[in-house]
Amino acid sequence: MRLLLSFILVVMTAVPAFAHNPLDFSLHKLGNDPDGPTILVVGGIQGDEPGGFSAAGMLVTHYKITKGNVWVVPNLNFLSIIKSARGPFGDMNRKFAALDKNDPDYTAVQRIKEIIRNDQVDMILNLHDGSGFYHPQYIDELHNPGYWGQCVIIDQKAIEHPLYGRLSDMAEIAVRKVNAELLQGSDAFHLKNTRTREGDHEMEKTLTYYAIKHGKPAFGIEASKSFMTPTRTYYHLSVLESFLKQVGVEFSRDFDLSPRSIKQAMFSQVKLALYGGKLQLDLDNVRKYLQYIPMNKDLASKFEVSKPLLTMVDAPNGYKVYYGNRNLTNLSPQFFEFDDSLSSLRINVDGHTRDVAMGTIIDVDSHFCINSMDGYRVNIIGFVGRNNGAESGMLVRRKDLISRFSLDKNGRVYRVEAYRGEKFSGMVLVRFSENNALAVR
Template identity: 50%
Template sequence: MSVFGCLTGNSSFASSIPDLGFSVHKLESGVDGHTLLIIGGIQGDEPGGFNAASLIVTHYDILSGNVWVVPNLNFLSIIKRSRGVYGDLNRKFDKLHPKDPEYHTIEKIKKLIIDPKVDLVLNLHDGSGFYRNTYHDILHNQNRWGQCIIIDQERVNSGTFSNLTLIAKKTVAHVNNHLLNQNEHFNLNNTKTQKGNEEMAKTLTYFAIKNHKSAFGVEASKSFPTAKRAYYHLLAIESFFNQAGIKFKRNFKLSERHIKTAIDDNIQVALNNRKILLKIENVRNRLNYIPLKKNSVLEFQVNNPLMTIVTSGNEYRVFHGNRQLTHLYPQYFDYDFSLDAIDMIVDGVHKTVPFGNSVTVKDEFMVKSLKGHRVNVIGFTKPEITNESGMTILKRNILKQFSIDKKGTLFRVEVYKSQKFSGMVLVDFGEKPVSDMNVAYEEKIPEILMNIF
C-alpha cells in the first residue's frame, strides 16, 4: 500500500497539517462474505489500538470476505500524543455543531459505518487498568476499561450478528485461551447505554448500534507496552474474523516479540516523485543535507498508514504513529530529470537501479561512469576526487557516521548533473539480504494461517 502527501516548507508544526485526515483501506478478497470495519486511533494516546489496526493493513491478507480498516481516525491527535486535540472524538457521535473542527471527520466516518456493506464494527482502544465486574483493587475494578470487550446492549436488530453478548463472550473466551499471563484475562463489559449511560450514548459504537450495526469496543490495558496491547487487540480481531467467516493470512507469528518487530518492519518514505528513498525502521535521529527541490512543496509517499511528515521551521519531522522517528534537514537544489536510473556493479554483478530504490551489497559496489553526471557517495571521501563514479567502494571505505541507520549499514548514493540533483539510490550493507525494492513493495516472509499462534 502507498499513501501520498505534500507539504509546504517553512511553516509551523500546527499549521503544516490542518488537513491531515484519516485513511480507509479496503482489504477485499473477491470472495463473497461479510464485511468487518476496524477503526483505530479515535483517541491519539492509545497506540495499541492504532498499531494493531495498521498491522492488519500492512501484514494481513484477506482470503474471503472483506475487511475495511481506518487505522488513524484522529491522526492529528496521534501525532501530538493527545487524547483529543479538539476534545474527545469518541464523544461527538450524538450531537455536534457544524462549526466543530472535527465535524467533517465525524460525518465522513459515520458515512462509512452506515455503509450497507458493513456488517460489524470494531472500535479499538487502550484503556486504563483492568476491567472487573466487582472491585478488587485500584487497578482492577468496574471503573477501569482495560482488557475487556465492550457492548452497549445485549442484542441489536442487525440480522446475522444480532446477539452481541454471544459474539463478545466467544471473543473473550478466545483471548483468554491465549493469555500471556493468567492475570491479564479479558471480561465482557456491557455498558447498558440505552438505560441512561449518557457518556456512552455519545460514542462511535452506540451510533453504529442505533443504525442497526453490530458494534464492539476492544480495550487492551494501558498497563502494557504497545506491542503487548497490540497482541491482545489482534487476538480479539482474529476471533471476530473467525466468527464472521473471514479467512485470512498474516505474515508474522502472533507473539509480543514478533509484533514489536512487525510494527517497525520495512517502513519507508519516498520524496519528490521517488527521487529519494529513506528506509526509516532504524533511522538516525537526524538526517542532514537531504537534497530537496527548490521553491516547491515536498511531495512524499509512505508505505505505512501511520507515517507522515510535518514541517517545523527549517526542518521536516517524520512520524510513525505517535513516535517522532527523525528530523530531516534539507539542502535545496534545482532538479534534473534527464536520468531515472544508474548502472552499478554490485559484488561483481551488473544491475540497473532506478532512483528511489535500495540495493543490497555484501562486499563492494561501483557506480558506472555517467556522461555529464557526477556521483557522490555520502560518507566516502578521497582527496581531489569530485566524482565517485567508476570507483570500487567497500563498506570500510565509508564513514559509519554518515549512514542513514543507527547500525551504520545504509548509505546514500546521490547523482548530480552540474549543480542539479538527479536522484538517489541507497546501498544496504546489512547482513539480512533483502530484495531491491521501491517504496510500494512489501517484502513477504513465511505466512502463518489463521488460528496458528
C-alpha cells in the first residue's frame, strides 16, 4: 500500500497544476545537466495531429533523461487539440513571421518564440502528422512529392552553427534509423527539403523557419495520418530518439517501443486530482458521465493531472475532461464547502486495517470496511446495504455495490466520500481486483 501511494504521488506531481487558464500550454524541462545539450520538442501546434502531440506527451511521462536535457511543449495549441481542429483561429504554424497583437494566438506564439530563442536551447523538433506518404518521386496516388506523411523536414541543407549546422546530414541519419525499424516496408521515411528561403512563402511563416532565422537547428517530423495514433506515435518516437542520440542526450523509457506498448502506456495511470489531492479521479476506462462529484466553486480551477495532455474545462452543466482530443468524461458537480480536518480514513481491507490518505486508490480483493469516526459520516457511492444512513462500520463486497455508480465501465472502482456535517472532507477510491466475483445489478 505504501508503495502504491508513493507511486501515485510521484505521478500526480510530475505535471503541474493549472491555477488559471487550463488551456495554456505547458513547458516541461526533463534532465538536469547544465553543461549538456538541450533539445526543445514541440507538439500540438495543430490539434488534428494526435501522433505528434501524443509522442511529446509520452516524453514527459514515460522517459527519464539521464544525460543532457529535453524541454517539451506537448500542447502548444491546447484549444485546437480539444477541438480536434487544425486551428480555431487559423493555422498557428503560419503565424511566426508576422502576427497582429489582437490575434487570439498572439500570446502563445510570443511565449514559444521566447522559449525557442532561449540560449540553452540547441535544437528544435516540431512534431506533426501529415497526409499520405511523402516520396521524392511520384509512385502512386498516396506516395508522391505532394504529401507530407512519413518524412523528416528541413528548411535548408545547412545553417551556421558550431555543433549541429549540417541539417541534411542529421536528418538523413534519423531517416536511416527509422527505416531500419519499419513496421512494414511501405511505411518508409524520406528527407524533405522545403528550400524555404528560396521563395516558399508559406513555409517562411512556420515555427521551424523562425528557429532557423534565429540560428537554431530545427526539424519537422511528420508521421502519416494513414495510421492509427499509436503507430504514428511509434514513428515519431523512433525519429526523435535518433536526434537525441545524435546530440548526446541519454535516456531510458518505461515501455517497449512498439505501437501496442505505446497504447498501453498512453492510456494507463490517467488521473485527475483536485483540492491538493484529497479528491482523485481514476480515468482509466472511465464512464462517459460522472454524477454528483463533490466540488467547490472557488477551487475547481486548481487541479493536478498525471498527463500533460489531460485538462478540465467549464461546460454548461459542469465540466468536461479531455485527454488530447478525446472527451474522456463529463463531470456533473455537487457543490460543497470543504473541510480540511480529516487527512485519512481507517479502512479494513481484506482483513487488514490501515490508515489510508485522502486521494488514495486502494486495491481490494474481497471486501472492505470503513471504521466509524466521531463527527464524520461516510458515503459509499453505490452501496445498497442495510445501513440506516451510516455506511461506516459496514462490511462491503463488490456484490453490495450497484455497478452503474462505479467510476469505470467495468464496475470495479467506487468512491468513498467523507463528510463533516454538510462539508466535504475528502475521498478514497476502492478498486476491486478483476477476479473478484460480481453480482450484476
